[in-house]
Amino acid sequence: MAPQPLRPVRPAAATVSSAQQAAASRPVALGESPAQQAMQTKAQQSSTGDGDKDDWDDEEDSALRVWLCQAPSWLTSMVFHMVLILILALIPLGHLYEPNRELTLFPAENETEDLNESPDEAIDELMQTDVAIDAQFDAKDMIDSDDLSDISDEVAMAGDAADPTLKIAVQVDFDPLLISTTAADVTEVVGGFANTGYGDRNPEARRQLTKQTDPRGLGEAAVEAALAWLAKVQRSDGSWNFNDIGASPDAGEYDTAMGATGLALLPFLGAGYTHEHGKYQEVVGNGLKYLVGHMGVTKQGGRLYEANGPSHAHMYSHGIAAMALCEAYGMAETGKLMEPAQLSLNYIEYAQHPENGGWLYTPRQGGDTSVVGWQIMALKSGHMSYLKVDPQVVTKADKWLDFVAWNSNSAYGYRKPEDRPADGATTAIGLLMRMYLGTPHDDPGLRMGVEALSKAGPHKTDMYYNYYATQVMRHFEGLAWTQWDNQMRDYLVKEQERQGHAAGSWMFTGGHGATQGGRLYNTAMATMILEVYYRHLPIYQKKSFTHKFGE
Secondary structure: OOOOOOOOOOOOOOOOOHHHHHHHHOOOOOOOOHHHHHHHHHHHHHHHOOOOHHHHHHHHHHHHHHHHHHOOHHHHHHHHHHHHHHHHHOOOOHHHOOOOOOOOOOOOOOOOOOOOOOOOHHHHOOOOOOOOOOOEOOOOOOOOOOOOOOHHHHOOOOOOOOOHHHOOOOOOOOOOOOOOOOOOOOHHHHOHHHHOOOHHHOHHHHHHHHHHHOOOOHHHHHHHHHHHHHHHOOOOOOOOEOOEOOOOOOEOOOOOHHHHHHHHHHHHHHOOOOOOOOOOHHHHHHHHHHHHHOOEEEOOEEEOOOOOOOHHHHHHHHHHHHHHHHHHHHHOOOOOOHHHHHHHHHHHHHHOOOOOOOOOOOOOOOOOHHHHHHHHHHHHHHHHOOOOOOHHHHHHHHHHHHHHEEOOOOEEOOOOOOOOOOOOHHHHHHHHHHHHOOOOOOOHHHHHHHHHHHHHOOOOOOHHHHHHHHHHHHHHOOHHHHHHHHHHHHHHHHHOOOOOOOOOOOOOOOOOOHHHHHHHHHHHHHHHHHOHHHHOOOOOOOOOOOOOOOO
């Protein structure tokens, strides 16, 4: 392109156009700014047609100069800073953000936010608002059944394509109350379960702990045999059910796959086997896929029980399955389970009785200490996994324990203080929940309760009582724990089935839930008792997960 000739500069004495003369002689209106004067000048020039292109450009420059010279300083500063703010707003700051490892708890209402509306008709069909209506994640058509090594394939759903860590069947707006620490995978911040409350479940820590507590390895051998049996009785769709255990005898009465699947998954997770690590990746992955795929999504959260199942098992099933989802998420290296785990906690918060702070079989209907125990353990598991837990819910749960406590907070009733089961299960539950909620080690009521459990010793048939009491003794530690541990471990090793299809399992009769849950229930509970050394870090040790629960 040929160089353009330089535009000649007009001499200072150049003739002024008629439009310019008219503009110069025009009276200035009251309050008219220099910029407005310049605009009027340009308008007159345009209407008269006087002046060539050079005149127009020069007049523009002149108007800007006049504006800059005559505008008040505060106005110039305001315009400058507004432009600067707009520029800064366009700069992405995500790379400057370093998430905090501390769990932040936000107060929430009893009910969660309504789900976002979606333009996708297939997703709209899943958006239910009535607890009684069963809306489920449809996982089966979205998952490659031949590749179960990664939960990202197992629970990957249609979601926000812009954030691959949050793919799930229904995209839910938790903000500002309910979403996890950041939209990014929280495990990128805390480094998987090694930095949550599940650190002793990794293979090396498990070996070291059991070498000290079980030098002959009898308890660990029993755990592995039990896990093999549980894997054997898993159903083809990834679920377990109390009333369906294949050729093994002593099936339970309850037909509730959600609760049974959650309970069967917990021993695998307790031993450090996840959908990402260990020899049971496929077993655990299929179980998690079943729970996520059958979660009923409502505006209150994610429901983990069958709407047409036994009503007195509803919140039992939900608390157990929610605990499994939260533990699996906390132990994972990817964040695919973050939303279903958080949804399950949201539903627990909704289901709490708004006045007495308890939970009963169905949402918001009352309370009993047995159901309360599973809900608090699920909330604690979520807390340990850096999910959101409303502190008001925890405070109300403590209120329930105050209501059913007796004998200086050393014992706890079922639905009221005078309801005192002979096996002491509700006392063991109450003491463990008090530990979770921050009762100090030297609390007189706690010490009295531990002494009573120690004096009674492990139960021969009630694994429900033993499950809670063993945790209480483990967390309290000392000589009483050592004595309890030796009795409990040796008894379970001796009673484990060693022959036939039921080899590796247990069946006890007469204890709480034994008939309803049958062999599957007894086996899962006994296995978790044997895993107590590494399932949870001792509450009163310095290395324990120290983020205060409920503040």
